[in-house]
Amino acid sequence: MGSPEHCVASRTPGQRVIVGLSGGVDSAVAAHLLIEQGYQVEALFMKNWEEDDEPGYCAAAEDLADAQAVAEQLGLRLHTVNFASEYWDRVFEHFLAEYRALRTPNPDVLCNKEIKFRAFFEHAQTLGAAQIATGHYARVTQDAEGLLHLRLAADANKDQTYFLHLLDQAQLERALFPLADLSKAEVRAIARRLGLANAEKKDSTGICFIGERRFGDFLARYLPRTPGPIMTPEGRVLGEHRGLAWHTIGQRQGLGIGGVTEAAEAPWFVARKDVARNALIVVQGGNHPLLYAEHLLGEQVHWIAGRAPAAAPFDCLCRLRHRQPLQHCTIVGYDNKMCQVLFDAPQRAITSGQSAVFYQGDACLGGCVIQQAD
Structure with missing residues (x-):
């Protein structure tokens, strides 16, 4: 199976590493593991979105408090930085452009490349660190020719290589993933044993760094509504959509057309976006061929x-x-x-x-x- 490889999760114990401390349990345990391995560890909390709407959707203040508590428990110096401008320019503008083009982007992928493994590393260098670490579930190995390989984590359910696939050799060289060989259950067990304040904190969801929110209302702040017909492939109009950008292929929820036929028990799914007619094409049944x-x-x-x-x-x-x-x-x-x-x-x-x-x-x-x- 090719050249022999070795894991590079712990490359050079003793050197200075900055851990991205998000306030979540994964990055907290990652920091602890690096301390155990003998690294000189400091932490960085990144704020990448300006909270300008109602509380509860972008809980940066709560996350910062959790990061501060973990840093204090682990005896870490915690730095803070605001990458809101970089996030807007490098990630969010692209996110909006994709929705305007009626596509469905994945901002987490670009966020990893541009913020967590570019802006973060550049800032870590100014703090005197040669490497950064995160709480991602992924593994890195190096072959005999020196080529680095991004590999699936031990916990298949938590593996995050999908979101890290835009990283390059230089970014992998300076990144550490201490959770590579652990399951989520093992991570929480370590956090409980250490008595970390966030040991039971639920995993974050929603848009990278923006958080959980009513997505349609959020998108409406940046994109105009362009209503049009919801149609079957045969041209039968079933209702009206708020804008093609608000829908994605395979979507079932939020169409507002339940019970419009005698076969109401079969749900409707988005199959196509007809840009020429500004029409959302839907089909009935999750296994319809057009899906x-x-x-x-x-x-x-x-x-x-x-x-x-x-x-x-x-x-x-x-x-x-x-x-x-x-x-x-x-x-x-x-x-x-x-x-x-x-x-x-x-x-x-x-x-x-x-x-x-x-x-x-x-x-x-x-x-x-x-x-x-x-």
Whole structure:
């Protein structure tokens, strides 16, 4: 299986490392593990969104308080930084542009590349650190030629390589993932044993750094509403949507068209966006053929190694969303910008703007942004 490799989760104990302390239990335990391994550890709390709406959706103040409590318990110096400007310019503007283009972006992927493993590292350098660490569930190994490989974490349910697939060799070289070999249950057990204040804190969800909120209301602050018909593939109008940008392929909830036919027991799903007619095309039943495709065209292709693993065509595995079981596929063609992917089995709800992430075995190869599926 290629050159022998070794884990690089603990590269050089004794050196200075800055841990991104989010206020959550994962980063707290990551900090503790690095201290145990002999690193000189300090922590950094990143505020990346200005809270300008009602309380409860972007709880940066609460997260900071939790980070401060953990830092005090672990005896860490805690730095704070505001990356709101960088987040807006590098992540959120792209997020909005994708929605204007009627695509469904994944801001967590770009956030990792541009904020957590770029802006964070650049700031850590000014604090005298050569490496950073996070509470991500992922593993890094290095082969005999010195090439770094991003690999699945031990906890398959928590593995976050899907969100890290845009990292490159330089970013992997300066990053540590102390939770690589732990399950979430083990992480919480360590936190309880240490008596950490956030040992039982629930995992964060929602948009990266923006938090949990009523998404439709949030999006309406930045994009105009463009109502249009909700239609069947045959052209029957069932209702009205608030704007194509507010919907995604495969969506079931929030359509407002339940009970419009005699077969009301079968739910409706978004299958297409007809831009020319500003129409949302919906189908009845979760296994409708229009929800499936065998082929996708991807853009903005990125390989973690800096190059593809083989000349096309080559077989690999693919994940179209976080936690989706790995799917067998063939990369039938690619260049520096585009790739064509053919799946062994039809895939449900392939969504433009989302990421298709490629694997061989447990190694994450990189990925692309889905342009279209057919």
